[in-house]
Amino acid sequence: MKRKRLLRVLLLVPLFAVLAFVVWAATPLGPMPEALSALRSDDRVLVQTAPWLTFRPAAAMPEVGFILYPGGRVDPRSYAPFARDIAAAGYLVVIPRMPLHLAVLAPRRAADIMAAYPEIRRWVVGGHSLGGAMAAQFAHDHPQRVAGLVLWAAYPASNLSLADIPLPVLSIYGTEDMGREAIEASRSRLPSHTEWVTLSGGNHAQFGWYGPQPGDGPARISREAQQAQVVQATLRFLRRLP
Numbered sequence: 186m187k188r189k190r191l192l193r194v195l196l197l198v199p200l201f202a203v204l205a206f207v208v209w210a211a212t213p214l215g216p217m218p219e220a221l222s223a224l225r226s227d228d229r230v231l232v233q234t235a236p237w238l239t240f241r242p243a244a245a246m247p248e249v250g251f252i253l254y255p256g257g258r259v260d261p262r263s264y265a266p267f268a269r270d271i272a273a274a275g276y277l278v279v280i281p282r283m284p285l286h287l288a289v290l291a292p293r294r295a296a297d298i299m300a301a302y303p304e305i306r307r308w309v310v311g312g313h314s315l316g317g318a319m320a321a322q323f324a325h326d327h328p329q330r331v332a333g334l335v336l337w338a339a340y341p342a343s344n345l346s347l348a349d350i351p352l353p354v355l356s357i358y359g360t361e362d363m364g365r366e367a368i369e370a371s372r373s374r375l376p377s378h379t380e381w382v383t384l385s386g387g388n389h390a391q392f393g394w395y396g397p398q399p400g401d402g403p404a405r406i407s408r409e410a411q412q413a414q415v416v417q418a419t420l421r422f423l424r425r426l427p
Contacts, residue, residue, distance in 0.1 A: 213286040215263035215395025223265035230272045237298060238262065238280040240272035249423060250277040250305040251335070252295045254288045254316030256393065261286075263395035264313070270416045276423060277305060288312065288319035295323050299330065309423060311335030311355075313392045314364070318342055328352055332426055335419055337392045338362050340371035347375055354379040355422040357415055359387025361402035382418045387411040 226232045226243075233239040238261055241247065251271060255261040261280045268278040279298050284290040295310050310331050312320040317339020324334045325347055333353040340356070341347060347354070354375055358368045360383060372379070386405030390398035392415065394408070404411065 213258050213260040213395075214398065215260045215393060216265070217263070217394040217396060220263050220265045220394035223269045224262060230269050232265075232269070237282065238265065238268065240265075240268040240278040242272055242275055242277075246304055247275050247277050248304075248306045249275075249309065249332075249426065250279065250298075250302060250307070251309045251311065251419075251423065252298055252320070253278060253280045253335075254294070254310070254312030254320045255280060255283065255286070256313040256317075256338075257288065257315035258286045259313070259316075259393055259395050263393040266394055267412060267416060267419075271419060271423075274420050274423075277302065283316075288316045292319040292322045293326075295320070296327070296330075307332040307426060309333040309335060309426070311337065311419075312339060313337040314339050314389065321345065321347060324352060325350065333422065335422065337415065338364060338368065338389050340364075340368045341374050343374075345374065348373065348377070350376060352376060353422070353426060355382065355418065356380070357382040357384065357418055359384040359389065359391070359402075359404070359411065361386060361388040361404055363389050363398075363401045365402075380422060382414075384411055384414050387414070 224232055229243055231241050231243050261282050264280055268280055272278045281294045299308055310320040310323055317336040321341035324331045325345055328350050336356040338358045356379055388404040389401045391404050391408045391411040
C-alpha cells in the first residue's frame with residue numbers, strides 16, 4: 186500500500202510541475218495603460234490586432250517590414266508604443282503572439298508573417314530578450330529571407346553563431362540590464378560589422394511597457410527616454426539597409 190501511494194506521488198509531481206509552468210507562462214507581464222492606448226488606429230498608423238499585432242502607415246503599404254518577437258512571458262501588446270512609432274516613420278511592423286508567450290515554442294513564426302504580406306520586398310527580424318534570441322535563430326536558418334537583424338537586450342544562443350553571415354545586425358542594450366554580461370559576451374557570435382548601441386542608464390524591462398521585471402537592474406533614465414533612443418537607433422538602422 187505504501188509503495189502504491191509513493192508511486193502515485195511520484196507520478197503526480199511531474200504533472201503538477203507542468204501545470205505550474207503552464208500557469209506561469211499563461212500569466213504574462215503587461216501591458217501597461219500606455220501600451221494599450223497605442224493600439225488605436227488614427228490618420229497616421231493603422232492597427233490590426235488579429236491574427237498578429239500589425240502596425241502600418243496609413244498612407245500606403247511600405248516595402249520594408251519589421252517583425253518583432255516579444256520577450257519571454259511578456260504580453261505582445263507591451264511593445265505597441267515602439268511599433269507605432271516605427272510604423273509612423275514608414276515601416277510595416279508585426280508583433281506575433283507566441284504559444285504560452287514564449288518565442289522558443291514558435292521560432293519560425295516570421296515565415297508565416299512573410300507569407301501573409303507578399304508585397305513587402307525586404308524583411309527585418311528582431312526581438313526583445315528571448316524573442317531576440319529566437320529572431321537570431323530564424324535569421325541564421327533563413328539568411329536569404331532576412332535583410333537585417335535587430336536585437337533589443339538580446340543575443341544569439343550559445344550554440345549559435347552568425348559571425349560569418351553577411352547580414353546587417355543591430356544590438357541595443359542598457360548599462361543596467363540584468364543580462365548585460367551575456368550580451369557583451371555574444372560579440373564573437375555576431376558579425377564583426379554589428380552595430381552596437383549602449384543605452385546609458387537603461388535596463389531590461391524598459392524595452393517594453395510591462396512594468397518592472399524580477400532580477401533586473403534599476404534604470405537611471407525614464408522609460409520614455411530609453412524607448413526614444415531605441416526607436417531612433419532602430420529607425421537609423423532600417424534607413425541604412427541596402
